[in-house]
Amino acid sequence: MTPSAGAPATLVMRQDQHPATIIDAFHKGSAFYVVARLNAHGTRYVFRGRPGGKWVEVIENPATGRYRMLHGGVGLRLDQAETAPPGRRHARSL
Incomplete structure (x- = not known):
């Protein structure tokens, strides 16, 4: 599957998940890259x-x-x- 601009995505940051949008997709050499953004004015990844x-x-x-x-x-x-609930905390072993 090749993502394209406008496609939905989810950014996974430690235990949090944030909805994002692919804003660009390109080849450089033999590698394929995508650029995702959290919202219209958010940080680009x-x-x-x-x-x-x-x-x-x-x-x-x-x-x-x-x-x-x-x-x-x-x-x-x-x-x-989509935004998923934060990850579960693991119970400590006694």
Whole structure:
């Protein structure tokens, strides 16, 4: 599946999930990227497609124009734009 501008998505931030919209999709070299935004004036997040349908957040190096993976960044799910309740807390082992 190839996402396109206007497609719904969900940004996964730790335990929170936020509805978002894909605002751009492009190829750079052999990689495919999408840009998602929380709302009309929200922060933009860039993701690179990985094998198996996984998306990883990337940032651009302004000096070289290359993208690099951002470890511990925001996650992306496509075809969904809904807010889910926060994750469950795990009970401590005694």
